[in-house]
Amino acid sequence: MSAMSVDLNLPEDRVGPRPRRKSKRVWVGGTAIGDGAPVSVQSMCTTLTHDVDATIRQIERLQEVGCEIARVAVPDKRAGEALKEIVRRSILPVVADIHFDYRLALMALDAKVHKLRLNPGNIHNKDGVREVVKRAKIQGTPIRIGVNHGSIGDRQPGDVRDEPQRMVDLALSEIKILEDLDFDDIVVSVKAFDVPTMVAAYRRLAKAVPYPLHLGVTEAGTLVAGSIRSTAGMSVLLYEGIGDTIRVSLSEDPVMEVTAGFDMLKSLGLRDQGLTLVACPSCGRADIDLIPLAKVAEERLRAMPTPMKVAVMGCEVNGPGEAKDADVGIAGGVGKGAIFRKGKVVGVYPEDQLMDALLAEIDKILVENGKEPYSQKAPKLTHEGQLTPGRSVPAGQRT
Ligand code: SF4
Numbered sequence: 001m002s003a004m005s006v007d008l009n010l011p012e013d014r015v016g017p018r019p020r021r022k023s024k025r026v027w028v029g030g031t032a033i034g035d036g037a038p039v040s041v042q043s044m045c046t047t048l049t050h051d052v053d054a055t056i057r058q059i060e061r062l063q064e065v066g067c068e069i070a071r072v073a074v075p076d077k078r079a080g081e082a083l084k085e086i087v088r089r090s091i092l093p094v095v096a097d098i099h100f101d102y103r104l105a106l107m108a109l110d111a112k113v114h115k116l117r118l119n120p121g122n123i124h125n126k127d128g129v130r131e132v133v134k135r136a137k138i139q140g141t142p143i144r145i146g147v148n149h150g151s152i153g154d155r156q157p158g159d160v161r162d163e164p165q166r167m168v169d170l171a172l173s174e175i176k177i178l179e180d181l182d183f184d185d186i187v188v189s190v191k192a193f194d195v196p197t198m199v200a201a202y203r204r205l206a207k208a209v210p211y212p213l214h215l216g217v218t219e220a221g222t223l224v225a226g227s228i229r230s231t232a233g234m235s236v237l238l239y240e241g242i243g244d245t246i247r248v249s250l251s252e253d254p255v256m257e258v259t260a261g262f263d264m265l266k267s268l269g270l271r272d273q274g275l276t277l278v279a280c281p282s283c284g285r286a287d288i289d290l291i292p293l294a295k296v297a298e299e300r301l302r303a304m305p306t307p308m309k310v311a312v313m314g315c316e317v318n319g320p321g322e323a324k325d326a327d328v329g330i331a332g333g334v335g336k337g338a339i340f341r342k343g344k345v346v347g348v349y350p351e352d353q354l355m356d357a358l359l360a361e362i363d364k365i366l367v368e369n370g371k372e373p374y375s376q377k378a379p380k381l382t383h384e385g386q387l388t389p390g391r392s393v394p395a396g397q398r399t
Pocket residue numbers: 280281282283284285286287313314315316318319322
């Protein structure tokens with residue numbers, strides 16, 4: 001492989017992530033991974049794969065929030081048989097996740113899935129492995145080798161390697177099986193629940209192989225704790241230029257995995273996609289009940305296709321100025337609120353019309369930029385009534 005570029009700048013001299021690590025390019029259907037492609041966001045269906053309708057519905061929901069690759073588990077023949085129809089109907093490239101049984105991998109290749117996730121070392125039938133790899137090569141189907149810390153086996157007596165090294169060595173031995181069969185259309189992951197272990201493993205792997213890396217923190221947990229744990233691990237690596245595709249694993253609706261993934265990438269300046277919501281935390285100066293307003297704004301603007309920074313601020317005095325980076329925003333007042341653009345107030349509306357006024361202003365900005373208006377397509381509120389009336393006494397007049 002080509003030599004890695006050397007970056008001698010100290011981190012504090014530089015604004016933004018390091019240049020991306022150089023890697024091979026792998027195509028998963030129409031989604032590129034590695035070699036300078038935008039870091040892609042993927043997720044895994046929680047449906048039973050043999051329930052094709054439910055799986056396709058979930059893939060469509062994932063696509064609506066920006067997901068770029070969908071993985072499905074293939075635990076048995078019934079799931080394998082469903083793959084053809086899933087691939088035919090799926091709006092996203094489909095990855096088949098397979099363990100142990102090479103015949104399921106062959107079924108997945110018959111179904112023309114866009115990528116396989118399998119560890120050849122786990123498949124005991126070596127002729128079967130050869131057959132799968134030969135077919136994958138002919139069809140141009142990439143393979144992700146996915147080493148998870150939980151499944152690397154117990155440490156043998158006398159083994160002095162640390163845990164990250166045990167994962168990396170296993171990944172390298174899996175890679176070698178594929179390379180020995182003249183196969184290099186490879187993506188690799190070395191996930192762990194423990195963040196320092198995972199960070200060290202990916203750093204070492206990044207130096208050792210030319211392949212694109214799929215980042216993840218395994219079994220990260222529920223929405224808040226899991227998103228934080230995932231971000232704690234992945235953002236360190238992404239900021240160092242390591243990582244080409246990500247999955248945030250959450251014990252949640254997988255749609256949340258995708259939104260968490262994009263929020264992470266947007267925070268690092270690695271992707272620019274749809275809504276970036278700027279919301280103040282609210283404080284004693286707030287003249288409006290900010291938290292429900294921010295939630296309503298997020299829900300209604302989540303499907304916006306054009307990148308836009310939208311602010312929801314709690315008071316008219318400080319709000320527009322504090323959010324002057326935002327393209328457009330709301331600042332709350334008592335019973336009314338201001339709409340502002342780039343920190344400048346452009347209109348004042350009664351509180352119950354604020355959200356509609358914000359949508360109208362967003363439409364205006366989109367049209368000014370030659371884009372389709374959005375408000376008619378905005379998702380309707382699922383928690384109507386959550387928006388409570390503002391505080392009744394202006395902050396300056398409270399006794
Ligand atoms: S914008 Fe106003 S309400 Fe929000 S945190 Fe700042 S001062 Fe407080």
